[in-house]
Amino acid sequence: MPLVKIHVRRNIAEAALHAISGAVHEALVAEANVPPDDRFHILNRLDVHEIVAHPTYGGVNRSDEIVVIEITLNTGRTVEVKKNLYAGIAKRLETLGVRPDDVLVSLIEVTKENWSFGGGRATYA
Amino acid sequence: MPLVKIHVRRNIAEAALHAISGAVHEALVAEANVPPDDRFHILNRLDVHEIVAHPTYGGVNRSDEIVVIEITLNTGRTVEVKKNLYAGIAKRLETLGVRPDDVLVSLIEVTKENWSFGGGRATYA
Amino acid sequence: MPLVKIHVRRNIAEAALHAISGAVHEALVAEANVPPDDRFHILNRLDVHEIVAHPTYGGVNRSDEIVVIEITLNTGRTVEVKKNLYAGIAKRLETLGVRPDDVLVSLIEVTKENWSFGGGRATYA
Numbered sequence: 001m002p003l004v005k006i007h008v009r010r011n012i013a014e015a016a017l018h019a020i021s022g023a024v025h026e027a028l029v030a031e032a033n034v035p036p037d038d039r040f041h042i043l044n045r046l047d048v049h050e051i052v053a054h055p056t057y058g059g060v061n062r063s064d065e066i067v068v069i070e071i072t073l074n075t076g077r078t079v080e081v082k083k084n085l086y087a088g089i090a091k092r093l094e095t096l097g098v099r100p101d102d103v104l105v106s107l108i109e110v111t112k113e114n115w116s117f118g119g120g121r122a123t124y125a
Numbered sequence: 126m127p128l129v130k131i132h133v134r135r136n137i138a139e140a141a142l143h144a145i146s147g148a149v150h151e152a153l154v155a156e157a158n159v160p161p162d163d164r165f166h167i168l169n170r171l172d173v174h175e176i177v178a179h180p181t182y183g184g185v186n187r188s189d190e191i192v193v194i195e196i197t198l199n200t201g202r203t204v205e206v207k208k209n210l211y212a213g214i215a216k217r218l219e220t221l222g223v224r225p226d227d228v229l230v231s232l233i234e235v236t237k238e239n240w241s242f243g244g245g246r247a248t249y250a
Numbered sequence: 251m252p253l254v255k256i257h258v259r260r261n262i263a264e265a266a267l268h269a270i271s272g273a274v275h276e277a278l279v280a281e282a283n284v285p286p287d288d289r290f291h292i293l294n295r296l297d298v299h300e301i302v303a304h305p306t307y308g309g310v311n312r313s314d315e316i317v318v319i320e321i322t323l324n325t326g327r328t329v330e331v332k333k334n335l336y337a338g339i340a341k342r343l344e345t346l347g348v349r350p351d352d353v354l355v356s357l358i359e360v361t362k363e364n365w366s367f368g369g370g371r372a373t374y375a
Contacts, residue, residue, distance in 0.1 A: 003195070003231045007292050014174050021177055040229065041177035042132050042169075042193065044292075049264050052271055052291035058367030068292065070253070070322075072195075072231055079363045083372045090370025100370045104290065106253045106322055107364035113204045114232035117183030120215030120225050122208045128320070128356045139299050146302055165354065166302035167257050167294075167318065197320075197356055238329045239357035242308030245340030245350045247333045 001115055001124070002028055003040050007068040010045040017043055019096050024069055027088035032073070032081055040117075053104070060101035067093065068104045074124075075109035082107065126240055126249070127153055128165050132193040135170040142168055144221050149194055152213035157198070157206055165242075178229070185226035192218065193229045199249075200234035207232065251365055251374070252278055253290050257318040260295040267293055269346050274319055277338035282323070282331055290367075303354070310351035317343065318354045324374075325359035332357065 004024060008017060021041045028034040053066045069089065077085075090100040112124035129149060133142060146166045153159040178191045194214065202210075215225040237249040254274060258267060271291045278284040303316045319339065327335075340350040362374040 003193070003229075018174070018177075035182070037179045037182040039177060039179045039182070040193070042171065043175040043177065044169075044171075044294075045175070046292065046294075049268070050293040050295070052268075052289060052293065054287050054289045057285070057287040057289070058369070058373045060368035062368060068253070068290070072233065079372070079375050082363050083375065086366035086372055087370040090366075090368075101368040103366070103368060103370065104253075105366040106360070108233060108322065108358060108360055109364070110231075110233055113207050114234065116211035116215075116228070116230040118185035118187060118215075118226045118228060119183070120212040120228065122204070122211055123183045125204050125208065128318070128354075143299070143302075160307070162304045162307040164302060164304045164307070165318070167296065168300040168302065169294075169296075170300070197358065233358060235356075235358055238332050239359070241336035241340075241353070241355040243310035243312060243340075243351045243353060244308070245337040245353065247329070247336055248308045250329050250333065 001038055002034055002071050002073040003042070005042045005044060005070040007044045007046060007051060009051070009065065010047055012045070016096065020067060020093060020098065023092035023096060024089055027085060027092050031084040031088040032077055063099065063102055065098065066102045066104060067098055068106070070106045070108065072108045072110060074112050126163055127159055127196050127198040128167070130167045130169060130195040132169045132171060132176060134176070134190065135172055137170070141221070145192060145218060145223065148217035148221060149214055152210060152217050156209040156213040157202055188224065188227055190223065191227045191229060192223055193231070195231045195233065197233045197235060199237050251288055252284055252321050252323040253292070255292045255294060255320040257294045257296060257301060259301070259315065260297055262295070266346070270317060270343060270348065273342035273346060274339055277335060277342050281334040281338040282327055313349065313352055315348065316352045316354060317348055318356070320356045320358065322358045322360060324362050
């Protein structure tokens with residue numbers, strides 16, 4: 001049920017982009033109770049000038065290699081789960097060479113009636 | 126008031142993409158009480174590798190031709206209305222050659238104060 | 251904390267696009283209590299046929315030069331603040347040659363636990 005959108009620089013290699021997508025999914029499965037099969041990602045490549053990000057807001061040291069991750073998911077995760085999710089995403093992306101300071105995550109919560117994963121049916125209602 | 130974003134494969138023809146957009150709008154008008162003039166769509170074309178979708182999650186048989194539809198709309202629709210909307214979108218897209226299993230819909234609900242449709246005014250507040 | 255996405259025609263010049271982005275940010279700072287350093291924008295260029303917008307819905311006279319602004323931000327702004335934000339965005343974009351009737355704003359509100367601005371931390375929780 002999460003729908004994930006990942007915004008990155010256009011010059012990233014396809015394999016690196018897919019590794020990032022896989023790592024975000026792994027963190028969702030490990031930390032936020034998302035089923036392993038429940039993976040739906042939109043990968044959005046942008047020119048450098050099409051991503052504007054303040055270099056230090058939030059107490060970090062951001063580079064041009066920022067990765068912006070938007071996740072629409074069902075409501076109900078606790079603050080603790082969300083904290084573990086942010087940490088889990090950053091930790092996994094770091095193993096791929098993405099600096100934790102370059103990882104931005106934005107969650108949008110919805111109710112379970114708000115999804116149709118095919119067949120014209122409300123998947124969870 | 127809905128803002129609709131439709132993510133599709135880049136190789137879709139412009140006419141086919143606009144037919145899909147029109148069908149989604151028709152379903153919103155028929156099933157979710159959206160005024161006929163209230164149509165605002167962002168059509169997002171992506172390379173095949175930029176859409177990641179599990180082939181069977183949700184009990185369907187998904188293909189590369191998936192159509193991901195995000196709809197931001199005012200809160201207040203019942204579960205029944207949402208179910209009819211999903212069915213209505215899938216039914217209309219099927220007449221255009223999109224398999225129902227390839228139709229993913231994600232709703233994001235907001236309050237009516239959250240829109241300005243021009244003129245610097247809150248359209249509904 | 252706002253994450254801003256701005257959808258515009260592909261043929262807009264880079265400088266004009268950045269001026270629009272800057273003006274939206276200025277309005278958020280002036281009208282919605284956003285810190286000056288808190289600027290994160292995704293700038294999305296589209297072909298003319300990839301933005302569908304009704305020409306008059308909402309009592310305006312829309313052109314092909316529409317600017318669609320999606321803002322994800324923390325909940326809690328009053329209706330008055332939102333109204334001032336819409337007016338403030340439109341007023342500032344007008345000085346850049348964007349007609350107020352061509353400015354569409356869509357707000358999505360989330361809770362403060364829903365953000366990580368880097369370092370794997372929940373920035374506000």
